[in-house]
Amino acid sequence: MFPGMNGLDPSKMTPEVIAEITEAMRMLSPDQMMKLQSLMHNQMAGFDVTKDMAALEQTLPQGFREKMARVMYMANGIAIPGAPSAADRATSASESSKLPENPDEARLVILRSVSSGLMTPEEALKVLFPA
Secondary structure, three states: OOOOOOOOOHHHOOHHHHHHHHHHHOOOOHHHHHHHHHHHHHHHOOOOOHHHHHHHHHHOOOOHHHHHHHHHHHHOOOOOOOOOOHHHHHHHHHHHOOOOOOHHHHHHHHHHHHHOOOOOHHHHHHHHOOO
16 A cells, blocks of 8 residues: 555654644544554554455545655655645645535535646546546
8 A cells, every 4th residue: 555665764854744643644534543553463463464455445535645655756866757745735724725616616626636746637537527
């Protein structure tokens, strides 16, 4: 589920990485957090948790996987081309907190969210064209 986490040394994480991980973990419900902890424990004990991890992944909040991938890149010192910085995300969030006045403005907000990395194209399609 979280490629690259093996061998990740928490003592070498920057405060920014720790803050991002904390923010991501706050997205999880208490049940999801307990399930994740249990699966991580079992994986470290040598059990195959592939199926259980896939089932948990289906229940994770939108954007969680992308946030964790971004954290792993940051933790390994890899710059993400075109990814907004924390300051850019804060600015975008404050600008997007204004409600659009018509459907065209709402569509533009969604498209800007995709282009800035705040939303995946798949999430945008679900919002624009609900089933």
